[in-house]
Each structure stands twice: as C-alpha cells, then as structure tokens.
Amino acid sequence: MLTHPRRDWRSIARKFESLVGSAGVVWTPEELLVFECDGLTSYKQRPAIVVLPRTSEEVSAVLRYCYQQELPVVARGSGTGLSGGALPVEGCVLVVTSRMNRIVAIDYANRQITVQPGVINNWVTQAVSAAGFYYAPDPSSQSICSIGGNVAENSGGVHCLKYGVTTNHVLGLKVVLPDGEIVEMGGPVAEMPGYDLCGLFVGSEGTLGIATEITLRLLKSAEAVRVLLADFETIEQAGAAVSAIIGAGIVPGGMEIMDNLSINAVEDVVATNCYPRDAGAILLVEVDGPVIEVEQMAQAVEALCRTAGARSLRSATDAHERLLLWKGRKAAFAAMGQLSPNYYVQDGVIPRTQLQRVLARIEQLGAEHGYRVANVFHAGDGNLHPLILYDGRIAGELEKVERLGGEILKLCVQVGGSISGEHGIGAEKRCYMGEMFTPVDLETMQQVRAVFDPKNLANPTKIFPTPRTCGEAARAKAAAHFPQAERY
Amino acid sequence: MLTHPRRDWRSIARKFESLVGSAGVVWTPEELLVFECDGLTSYKQRPAIVVLPRTSEEVSAVLRYCYQQELPVVARGSGTGLSGGALPVEGCVLVVTSRMNRIVAIDYANRQITVQPGVINNWVTQAVSAAGFYYAPDPSSQSICSIGGNVAENSGGVHCLKYGVTTNHVLGLKVVLPDGEIVEMGGPVAEMPGYDLCGLFVGSEGTLGIATEITLRLLKSAEAVRVLLADFETIEQAGAAVSAIIGAGIVPGGMEIMDNLSINAVEDVVATNCYPRDAGAILLVEVDGPVIEVEQMAQAVEALCRTAGARSLRSATDAHERLLLWKGRKAAFAAMGQLSPNYYVQDGVIPRTQLQRVLARIEQLGAEHGYRVANVFHAGDGNLHPLILYDGRIAGELEKVERLGGEILKLCVQVGGSISGEHGIGAEKRCYMGEMFTPVDLETMQQVRAVFDPKNLANPTKIFPTPRTCGEAARAKAAAHFPQAERY
Numbered sequence: 001m002l003t004h005p006r007r008d009w010r011s012i013a014r015k016f017e018s019l020v021g022s023a024g025v026v027w028t029p030e031e032l033l034v035f036e037c038d039g040l041t042s043y044k045q046r047p048a049i050v051v052l053p054r055t056s057e058e059v060s061a062v063l064r065y066c067y068q069q070e071l072p073v074v075a076r077g078s079g080t081g082l083s084g085g086a087l088p089v090e091g092c093v094l095v096v097t098s099r100m101n102r103i104v105a106i107d108y109a110n111r112q113i114t115v116q117p118g119v120i121n122n123w124v125t126q127a128v129s130a131a132g133f134y135y136a137p138d139p140s141s142q143s144i145c146s147i148g149g150n151v152a153e154n155s156g157g158v159h160c161l162k163y164g165v166t167t168n169h170v171l172g173l174k175v176v177l178p179d180g181e182i183v184e185m186g187g188p189v190a191e192m193p194g195y196d197l198c199g200l201f202v203g204s205e206g207t208l209g210i211a212t213e214i215t216l217r218l219l220k221s222a223e224a225v226r227v228l229l230a231d232f233e234t235i236e237q238a239g240a241a242v243s244a245i246i247g248a249g250i251v252p253g254g255m256e257i258m259d260n261l262s263i264n265a266v267e268d269v270v271a272t273n274c275y276p277r278d279a280g281a282i283l284l285v286e287v288d289g290p291v292i293e294v295e296q297m298a299q300a301v302e303a304l305c306r307t308a309g310a311r312s313l314r315s316a317t318d319a320h321e322r323l324l325l326w327k328g329r330k331a332a333f334a335a336m337g338q339l340s341p342n343y344y345v346q347d348g349v350i351p352r353t354q355l356q357r358v359l360a361r362i363e364q365l366g367a368e369h370g371y372r373v374a375n376v377f378h379a380g381d382g383n384l385h386p387l388i389l390y391d392g393r394i395a396g397e398l399e400k401v402e403r404l405g406g407e408i409l410k411l412c413v414q415v416g417g418s419i420s421g422e423h424g425i426g427a428e429k430r431c432y433m434g435e436m437f438t439p440v441d442l443e444t445m446q447q448v449r450a451v452f453d454p455k456n457l458a459n460p461t462k463i464f465p466t467p468r469t470c471g472e473a474a475r476a477k478a479a480a481h482f483p484q485a486e487r488y
Numbered sequence: 489m490l491t492h493p494r495r496d497w498r499s500i501a502r503k504f505e506s507l508v509g510s511a512g513v514v515w516t517p518e519e520l521l522v523f524e525c526d527g528l529t530s531y532k533q534r535p536a537i538v539v540l541p542r543t544s545e546e547v548s549a550v551l552r553y554c555y556q557q558e559l560p561v562v563a564r565g566s567g568t569g570l571s572g573g574a575l576p577v578e579g580c581v582l583v584v585t586s587r588m589n590r591i592v593a594i595d596y597a598n599r600q601i602t603v604q605p606g607v608i609n610n611w612v613t614q615a616v617s618a619a620g621f622y623y624a625p626d627p628s629s630q631s632i633c634s635i636g637g638n639v640a641e642n643s644g645g646v647h648c649l650k651y652g653v654t655t656n657h658v659l660g661l662k663v664v665l666p667d668g669e670i671v672e673m674g675g676p677v678a679e680m681p682g683y684d685l686c687g688l689f690v691g692s693e694g695t696l697g698i699a700t701e702i703t704l705r706l707l708k709s710a711e712a713v714r715v716l717l718a719d720f721e722t723i724e725q726a727g728a729a730v731s732a733i734i735g736a737g738i739v740p741g742g743m744e745i746m747d748n749l750s751i752n753a754v755e756d757v758v759a760t761n762c763y764p765r766d767a768g769a770i771l772l773v774e775v776d777g778p779v780i781e782v783e784q785m786a787q788a789v790e791a792l793c794r795t796a797g798a799r800s801l802r803s804a805t806d807a808h809e810r811l812l813l814w815k816g817r818k819a820a821f822a823a824m825g826q827l828s829p830n831y832y833v834q835d836g837v838i839p840r841t842q843l844q845r846v847l848a849r850i851e852q853l854g855a856e857h858g859y860r861v862a863n864v865f866h867a868g869d870g871n872l873h874p875l876i877l878y879d880g881r882i883a884g885e886l887e888k889v890e891r892l893g894g895e896i897l898k899l900c901v902q903v904g905g906s907i908s909g910e911h912g913i914g915a916e917k918r919c920y921m922g923e924m925f926t927p928v929d930l931e932t933m934q935q936v937r938a939v940f941d942p943k944n945l946a947n948p949t950k951i952f953p954t955p956r957t958c959g960e961a962a963r964a965k966a967a968a969h970f971p972q973a974e975r976y
Binding site: 109110132154156165167168177181183184185187188189190191192193194195196197199200202203204220223243249289290292293296297349350351352353381382383416417418419420421422424425429433436437438440441442444445447448449450451452463 | 597598620642644653655656665669671672673675676677678679680681682683684685687688690691692708711731737777778780781784785837838839840841869870871904905906907908909910912913917921924925926928929930932933935936937938939940951
C-alpha cells in the first residue's frame, strides 16, 4: 500500500467526500501521480489523498477534520513552484485550490480586487484591463501560476524592481488556520493597527494556514511603455549600464540581463533574430509611465547604455515589437533544454553593487565544478538566476549540481544577499537557512509558526532546516517509502 | 513612596548604573516627572526608573536583567507619540533611546542607511541630502520624533500616499527581544526568505522588543516638486477633486484637505495670507518627479480642480513658496489652541470613496454631541484627523470628547476603514480593537506576542483590549496610585 499503513484512507476519503462532494476527492494511486511533485521535479512524494474544496467554509471543514485526526496538510495551487513548496509529505492530505477560481469582487474606486486562491495570476489583469488597470507582480509562469501560490511564495517577476513583490500588493487575506478557524488579516485600507499578520502570512509557504480569499491592489495601466535592448561585448559592461541607470535616479519597470550562453540558447529555439549571438550580454530595459516621461527616460537610458559601451541599441514602443524583444527572455529557461538534457535553476539575491564580482565568481565556481552556468537575471534588484547545465541521466550528477548551487547561494549570503529572491525555500533550500539566520532567528520563526500550527501539520518539513542535510535526506526518505518514485 | 513598594529600587538603580553608567540612570521623583506622559498628554503614569542605554549590548544587558527580575519595560524615543504608546506602566523601567543617536552607516550605492533608534527623523534626510537622497516617511513631528518611535508606531506623514508608511522603508532591524537576546530581522536586500519578522515588528508598538539598529531605504530626491493650492466653496468639492485626481491615474506626493474651521485657525495664528478664509475647504496637492512629468501632472491637477469647482488656484515651484503653502497645514494642530483651550485629535482611515459620506456624518456627530470638529486630513489615502475642540477645564469634558472620538472611529470601521492610520493604538485605542478584529484575530496576535514576550513584560497593557473599558480604567488606576498625577 502506498499510503500511511495505520490510516483507514477509505473512510477518510468518505469523510472528505461528505465535506466537499465526491468530485472534490482524489485518492486512487493513478490519479495521485500528477500531484507527486511541483515545479521542482527532482523531488517526488505521492500524497495520501487529494482534496479540492470550493469555499472558505469547505477548506475550514477539511482542515478542522485534519486537525482532529492529526493528518499533515500540504496546500497546492497550480504546482508551478520551483522550490518544492507544494511537494507532498508522506501520508499527507494535499489541498488543491484549483476549484477555488472565482473573482469575488472588483472595486475600481478603491483600486482593489478580491479573488479566490486558485485564480490564475494573468486572469487578474485580464479581468480589469478594459477598465485601465492591471496587477503588477508577474512571475514568468504568470499564465499558469495561481494567486494563492504567489501569496505562499511571495512571488516576484520582471517588474518587481519598480513595483515590488507580492507582499507589496496584498491588502487583505481570509485565512483558514490549521485548526480550521477562519481569520481575516489586513483589510481594505492600507493602514491597519495591530501586528501585520497579513505581511507575516505572505511568503510563509503554506506553513501558517491556507489563504482562501485574497484582496489585491490594482494599479492603473501606464500611459506608455517602451522596451530597449542594448548589446554589450562583456557582461561587466551590461552590469555597469545597470548601475549607471539606477545611479541616475531612473527606476525602470524591469531590467534584465542575459549572457552569451542564454542568448544563443534562445536564438536556437525561438529565433527572435533580435539578440546578437556574438554579444557578451544583452540588457533589456522596460520604462513605463506618462508618455512624456517615458520618452525622456528612454533617451537617458540609451545615452547611459552607450556610455557603458553598448554596441547597438534597439527600441520598441508598440505592443507587438515589445513582445518580440521580451520573447527570448521569457523563453530563456525553456530554451536551456537545447543546450543540455537538464538544467538546475538557482534563485539568489545580491546587493546590486556586487554584481560584477559575483558573476565572475559564479563563472569560476562553474569551471571548478566542471559545469557550464548560464545567467539570466533581474539585474535591477540583484536577483540572480544561474542555470547550471547538466545531464541528469548520469547517476550522481544532480547531487553534484546541487552542491554547486549551494556554493552559489553561500556566495550570495557572503556578499550580504539572500538565498531566495522569489522562488521560496520550500523543500529545496531549508539546509541553507542556517547560512542566513542564527539559531535564535530560526527558533523565533518556528515559535511563531507554532502559534498558527501547534501540531506541526501545515506543510511540515518545509522552510526550516532539520538536523539532516535536507536535499538528499528528503529524497532518500521518499525513495525508501516509494521505491517506484523516480527522480528526473 | 511613588514606585512599586516591594522593589528595592535603590539596588535596581545601582545595577542599571553598572550596566549603562551613572549618567544613564534617572530615578529621583523630580527627574522622572518629564517621562510621565508622551504626546497623549491626557494620560499620565510615572515610571519607576528611567534607563538610557547607548548600544545594542547595553539594551540587551538591561532587558536581560529586567527579564530575570520580571520588571515591566516600556521603550520611549522622543515621546511625541499621540496614542500613549510610550506611556509608562506602573512600576516599569522606561528605556529611553535618546543617547542612541548615531548614524551607523550610509551605503549610497545600495541606497540604504543604518541608524540607532534615537536618531531624529529629519536627521536622516539631512545626512544624505547633499548626495541627492532623502528618507520618505515624514510625520508632522519629524523635526523631533525618533526613528525608533517611527518604527514602533509605523508612522506615516504627508507623503505616504505615494511613498508608503514606515514599514515600506525599513529593510532590516537589529532587535533586542524582551529576554535580552539580540536578533536580526530583514536584511540589506529587499527579498528575504522565511517569515517577514521585520514587517511583523514594525508597528508592534514596543510589545515585541526594542529595535537598536534600523536599516532604512533611501530615495533619490525628486528632480522637481510643485505644490498647488486650490480653494473650494464646499468640502464636498475638494473631495471630488481628490477622487478625480486619483481617478486620472495621478499619484501626487501628498494631497491634504483643510476645512473652513482649520483654515481660519491657521490664518489667525500663522497668517500665511494664502488660505482664503471664506473657503469651505482648501486642497493642497504636491506633485514630484522629473521636471517634465511634474509640469504635466500640475497642469492636469489644475484642470481637474477647476472642473471640480475650484474658485482659485495657486502654484508654488521654488522651495520658499512651497514652504509657505505648507506652513499652515503643518501648523494646523498647534493653531487649534486659538479656537479652543483643548483639542482631541483622532486618527481614522476610510476608503477614499467614503470621504463625503463620512465627513457629513462627522459633522452631524459633532453637532449631536455639542462639539465643533475641525478636519485636517491626508485626503489621498483617506486618513482623517478630526480635531474635536473642547474645554478640558470643565470636569467630565474629556470623557465626553473621548466618547465622540470613539463614535467617529466606529464609523470609520463601519465603512470598511481602520481605527488608526499612523498614530498607533497605544494606551488610547485598545478598547476599539474589538471593533476591527474578532476575538480569534486578537487571540492570534496575542499568541504571536507571547513568542517574543512570554512574561508579558514588553509594554504591557498596550494595543490589546482588556476586559475593562480602557481609557477610564487606565487613568483611574494611574490616579489611584499617583494622587498628584494631573490630567490636562
């Protein structure tokens, strides 16, 4: 039997069917297969049962029952997370929010929208764009990732340089606590007294409860948007251009660097014919705002790029051309498949001023470990995404690549940065939390967690390091219990 | 004896002298007098002893000793808070941060500054303005209030419409927990994994510990700033102008409304000769940004004000003229002394769309209770500051005025707003927390507090409601213990 031997899963399934209807319960082994991993596909664990509630009240009933029965609960949105935040744990109930996909209310006058957690990121902007509004945080997966997942992981995106990450856009939450209690956090106005539990919840990766209604801030669509593509002989020059732009007091909507390896991968696959294959790096800068300001900013950015050594500049104002310039960047991760059977993406943050030093060191580390590392990153806020290329068919390669990834993360911390920019800690990076936080810091967080989750049932084993080294141990354990579970 | 009878304050004072030096301990009754209230002068309580540490280590040593001895601790910056957050509690150690007034580090490249908590708000901008930077949150008391106090109360200001409140500008904190342990929260880069304890701490009003180093975000000074003064026959017209400006997608740096009563009080006292005495209301709008954008925004704001019915418009671009237009607004609270022996200022927030309805109802409530209410407020974000005029020399008046204030706060909550915009809950508004939060919400917050402050020693009795009605009970208790304590 696949699941926890001491549980009577048949009667548990019946109970859940009585709470959410029979269409909302999944527990045959074949059906459970698709839920055994999220975007971090190298980790797998089949859940014992999947429940798909439709309302806050149903989530409450499910969690209340799990609390009584001491069943661990893992929440999952679209399952696109890259750190294993929605990876099931052994014998768990996986609460999937895909049926909670309603837009509850739109209030243009106060610029906010309330949605259920299963609503897809893109749907929010689509729902309000005709009225001239949009929702700012835009992870690359925005066409499939859910708002609930964005809240859990505090997701970012290309535009978080100017507009901030998810936590800057969540005004209020309805949350079901692990014992089934429903609470409200934050609210319709920005200023709320008492502790900022809403801010505490965003980014807590499912360890404090499940958000069932989320009130988001809407922004007015910019009057004008322009995208500039500058190409440079070296990545250092591109980095210098970024520093010069920020130093001049310009805050672009987004500012992305891709290195030569990434450029060529992208041109091989999507053939934008915009990215020069011989460039050491390209810099994409998007400026937005009132027409007149965009014009002025674009001119200033062009001048600063030229001074930094740009060989050529290309500018796009209409939507079609802008999309073309962004196309390669958006396809960058997928294109890596052309270069290598597998890639391992890291997500670290460094102070902007350390960019050149850290990129040089990453190249050096890659060479030392014997791997090519492609760099595609949010340059404006120092959020790196090194992509380590490897062949997962060779035994032991993943472990070696994870060690290199770990070295890169430690480097980020050493220069005053962070081990996670926008992908969360999840199952993958727990073992590095000790690099950033003291035992007292971590103990304080765990005690806060215990307030919300006294029985340690909400996404247990995530975020916080255990005495074990995490990556290997988690997989080893999964493999021992589920011999059929593969790693790819 | 004034202080707790069972404590040997002489030996406690000696102990503190050994920890922070004899110049850092104050405990004679005469010296303690100045610490018996903060900006909420109607509440008084003398502390048992005042300690003035200079470093994180000294704060840690003081708190560790208090924890061992189970002495309640209240932290105080400049004592300008308006909700009694720094009001001492009976038999407490008051930790005053005024000797912790060093700027620790400035990092222009990464746009941040680290300061001790006793640094005055204005000093931050003064320290970095030559390099073209400033610190955005600007409470009216900015020339005397401390950054530590701003963090505790999550202070706002005129510019928080565009730039956010204190929590949006605090990147990292060094905090001494109530047991003396030193922890770091947040950090030098914006994205940090784990729970956002830094966000939790900001606005916790001294109940989770004492911040001893604070890393703030610096903003680039705007290229241009313009202030517009529009006068209207009615406050409804001014409100309509605010809605039109926001509706047009313009986000001014600040947007303030003053009503006829406030205008006349100000002209009586500071004689700006800019504010028309017969106006129903004036609207002050500050726009900032690149020269060309400011020009465009100013034109748009002027046109929208005229459409809303503005009788006249005045615009100021140079610093001297801008200061003149702001002068009356900044002096508004002080000027109320001309109209009435006392005033009671409230701080509530409403959704912007409820402005007209709520202002009408406040006028009605004032009439029903028999008090004049002047309105001066941050119109852009719906943060009201009704000033209730009364004569505190008449017995029972303060209590009646507090009841009216309470009605106004309940009104704010009824329309979907908040009982506190930027002044905190402190000692004054605890009894209204139940209007905004359910018992479960409040219990959750108190449990979070217990993680940081298990012995309930850090600013006890603040924020959270007690079974007693708070205002009267707190004062009654203070009066019983300190017959000489006066209320004014």
